[in-house]
């Protein structure tokens with residue numbers, strides 16, 4: 001780097017800011033005696049005035065594409081079709097030898113069935129004992145409620161001897177069920193509870209002829225923060241359970257089973273939430289008032305209530321008053337009545353324009369009424385697509401395509417009818433759609449397990465937050481587990497369909513996404529190791545054209561930094577893609593491990609990504625789902641890290657007539673503003689995502705996130721283009737990379753860098769080692785783009801947990817929001 005080079009800003013952008021100490025790096029943050037909130041500066045990349053000034057360099061120090069220097073220490077291997085002859089390719093040496101592509105589709109009719117039996121038997125759960133409601137003179141109706149339940153999966157131990165206790169317990173269950181199903185008042189319930197407590201008390205102090213009764217402590221467990229969960233009765237066998245760990249494990253199983261077996265009868269609202277209320281299992285148990293944490297089984301008091309939690313933060317909810325949200329199966333009637341009224345009102349005065357002040361960009365999910373698993377469509381609502389209730393209904397009708405014609409009724413999963421435009425913007429973002437003559441069934445509002453993934457993905461309400469917990473930990477667990485050693489997939493997944501079973505041996509599960517699972521396989525003939533991406537039938541239905549598009553695009557691509565497709569098959573309605581195996585996992589997992597990537601590694605990763613993007617953009621292909629999870633880590637022979645771009649499930653070709661794309665798709669935290677604005681977009685959406693990635697890998701959290709986990713917040717942050725480099729995370733990061741980030745995360749796609757400009761950026765060219773003058777220029781530039789704003793410091797875990805902001809990124813991954821793919 002010539003030391004003599006000088007830099008200037010072609011806008012007087014820095015003039016309003018006084019000189020700041022070089023390297024101070026705190027962005028004007030006032031560290032007020034360790035108190036929050038902190039003040040930091042935010043940068044705005046939006047607006048006309050924010051066009052990025054570029055450096056004017058009198059004597060450019062590099063004459064050729066300098067980023068090729070990155071891997072120049074190794075011999076270059078040029079891939080066929082590579083548009084860039086100077087592509088650095090020491091990574092290429094690690095590539096598996098490629099087989100000629102065989103693009104034959106094999107249609108095999110044999111159906112391969114996977115059975116998932118998930119029956120746990122927990123002998124201590126009391127809800128499953130034979131009900132003996134008569135002990136407390138409960139009426140027959142109560143017992144009937146029980147008799148319609150699924151068979152109990154557990155029973156009281158010693159049921160022959162502790163009749164009184166079993167009766168007592170089941171009575172509680174019966175009463176609670178009754179209270180919920182018929183909408184009885186809380187008073188009745190409380191009264192009944194009192195009677196039960198009295199019985200319990202008597203049993204405890206009863207004659208010594210019942211010693212076993214004294215052994216078991218009657219406890220009620222709640223879920224931390226779950227105001228709808230009425231608690232689970234549990235008989236703690238003191239002689240059997242001696243320490244906390246097995247108890248917590250057992251409780252976890254019980255609580256999970258409870259969801260599955262009993263929700264149908266008593267709980268609609270929380271059907272999705274439950275299995276996810278304790279995302280990390282039970283790690284802490286508190287007394288019901290949160291005053292104490294239970295550390296030993298001896299501390300449990302008979303008859304006491306306790307709160308199970310995954311974290312050590314007790315959430316104060318009035319657990320003892322927890323009540324199920326009321327719902328009725330007369331919803332349809334209620335709805336019709338409302339609609340009737342609305343119609344009448346409308347026929348008198350039809351407002352010219354509905355008020356849309358409350359409209360914000362949000363993705364809703366609409367479940368097509370019918371046989372489960374049902375089709376779930378996504379639709380982006382914003383000022384354009386939600387001008388009126390009727391417009392939304394019309395658009396949903398064309399997307400959801402009910403057999404019965406136009407959508408006439410919509411309900412939230414909690415049973416609330418959707419009657420106005422505003423109803424789409426309340427807490428719920430999942431709706432079940434009905435035609436005019438469709439009948440509602442009791443379990444329509446229950447989401448089947450196969451549907452959870454699609455419903456949970458990307459939703460912004462309470463349902464989303466909790467369902468998010470159900471998907472992400474699963475993925476995390478399987479990845480960590482698998483990567484820590486060789487794990488043979490479980491029994492149900494041990495076999496590929498016969499055609500492929502002949503060719504490949506299944507080794508282990510290496511990843512799963514929203515639509516596919518990926519296995520490591522070994523070619524039985526030449527022992528080559530491959531990745532086998534399986535897109536199962538439930539994710540294929542209705543999306544065949546998307547997968548065909550993915551395959552067509554992958555077949556056109558051949559680049560060092562893009563995961564290679566070798567072959568593919570279509571068997572029993574499922575797709576099987578044989579891919580280049582990348583063993584080091586994805587960048588998301590890597591980031592979780594290392595917390596932040598040093599600039600030196602970041603520059604190499606960005607070079608790989610930049611080259612991959614430059615390549616596909618020159619071919620007129622937009623990836624549209626560039627994110628940490630879709631960048632797979634590779635290492636060259638010198639141990640240097642790089643990445644390969646994977647998952648072209650959302651990729652599209654730019655229209656030939658210089659048109660733009662308009663399908664709303666992507667992954668929320670990475671989505672560019674022009675996608676949300678529906679103004680049409682092109683290749684630059686990938687560059688925006690690259691900027692988000694660069695930001696995220698340097699500090700371990702993304703630039704845009706919502707404070708409350710809602711897409712509303714997230715999308716408005718994205719569209720405003722405002723983000724910050726908060727201290728202390730950014731203190732040690734160079735100004736020149738911050739400048740680059742501003743050039744990538746720029747709301748104006750026209751002024752946003754292209755892939756070529758990214759590769760030619762000064763920080764990239766110099767592998768992050770820029771000269772001091774440039775760094776100083778960059779500091780002035782970045783500071784000129786900032787204004788002071790208060791910002792709460794957020795713990796690292798918030799960002800790195802897939803359940804918080806980071807999984808907003810992946811939740812909608814690979815899922816088209818509402819329209820079919822272009823082309």
Ligand SMILES: Nc1ncnc2c1ncn2[C@@H]1O[C@H](COP(=O)(O)OP(=O)(O)OP(=O)(O)O)[C@@H](O)[C@H]1O
Pocket residue numbers: 510511512513514515516517518531533563579580581582583585586625629630632646647649810813814815
């Ligand atoms: N070729 C590969 N080699 C190794 N691991 C891979 C490979 N392809 C994918 N994976 C792993 O599997 C995960 C899921 O794969 P992929 O992203 O293709 O699935 P998907 O269902 O299409 O994803 P999405 O959730 O983005 O829709 C990836 O995040 C990655 O960790």
